[in-house]
Amino acid sequence: MPHNLSFNTLYNYNSNLTGITVPIILRFADKSVDIDAKIDTGATHCIFRRQIAEALCLDVENGTPKSFALANGSLLYTYGHELTLSILDITYDTTVYFAQHEDLTRDVVGRNGFLYLLKIAIVDYDSGLYISKYDY
Numbered sequence: 001m002p003h004n005l006s007f008n009t010l011y012n013y014n015s016n017l018t019g020i021t022v023p024i025i026l027r028f029a030d031k032s033v034d035i036d037a038k039i040d041t042g043a044t045h046c047i048f049r050r051q052i053a054e055a056l057c058l059d060v061e062n063g064t065p066k067s068f069a070l071a072n073g074s075l076l077y078t079y080g081h082e083l084t085l086s087i088l089d090i091t092y093d094t095t096v097y098f099a100q101h102e103d104l105t106r107d108v109v110g111r112n113g114f115l116y117l118l119k120i121a122i123v124d125y126d127s128g129l130y131i132s133k134y135d136y
Contacts, residue, residue, distance in 0.1 A: 005121060007130035009088050015127040022129065024109065026096070027084040028056040035107050039120075039129075043110025044068070046085070046096040047078055052107065053098035056083070060098050068097075076104070085113070090133045092117055 013020050019038040026033050026048070033055045035048070047068065053060045063079030070076055078097035085094050087109075094113040109115070121130040 005119065005130075006132070007119065007121065008132040009090075009130070011088055011129045011131060012127050013129055015124070020122065020124075020129060022087055022109070024107070025086040026052060026056060027086070028058055028081070031056045037107040037109045039114075040108040040110050041115065043108050044112055045080075046094070046109045046113040047076070047104070048096060048098050048107045049104045050099045050102050053079075053081070058083075058098070060100065063098065064095075066097060077101070085109075087114075087118075088131060090118065090131065092133070 011022065013022065021036045021038055024035050024037045026035065033052055035052060050060055058081055060079050063081040066078050066080055068076045068078065077100040079100065080095050080097045082093060082095050084091060085096065094117065096113050117134055119132045119134045122128070
C-alpha cells in the first residue's frame with residue numbers, strides 16, 4: 001500500500017560535500033549566526049561548535065551539562081541552551097548543545113531539537129531534501 005507525504009519546501013543540497021549540509025540560523029536574544037550544519041540521523045541531539053555559542057554571546061558553561069559518547073569511544077562534553085533555530089522557512093525554539101572545548105570541527109543537527117520537529121524526505125540521487133514542520 002503506497003503512502004503519500006507532502007512537503008512545503010524542496011532544498012537541493014550540495015552533493016559534492018561530505019554528508020547532507022543544510023543552512024541553519026541560530027538566534028539568541030538580539031544575536032544570530034548563520035551556519036552550515038550536517039544532518040545526522042544517528043545523533044540524539046543538535047551539537048554545535050563552541051565558537052557558535054560565543055558568536056551568540058552565550059556563556060557556554062551556564063548551560064545544562066551533558067556528555068555524549070562518540071563512535072570512537074571518547075566523550076564529548078557539552079552544555080545545553082534554549083534558543084531559536086531556523087532552517088529554510090521553518091523557525092522554532094529548541095534546546096541545542098555547544099561543545100565545552102574548541103576541538104569540535106562540525107555542527108550537527110540530530111533527532112532531539114531538529115528531526116522530531118520536522119517531516120523530512122531525502123532523495124539523494126537528486127540531492128533533494130524535502131522538508132516541512134511536523135504538525136502533531
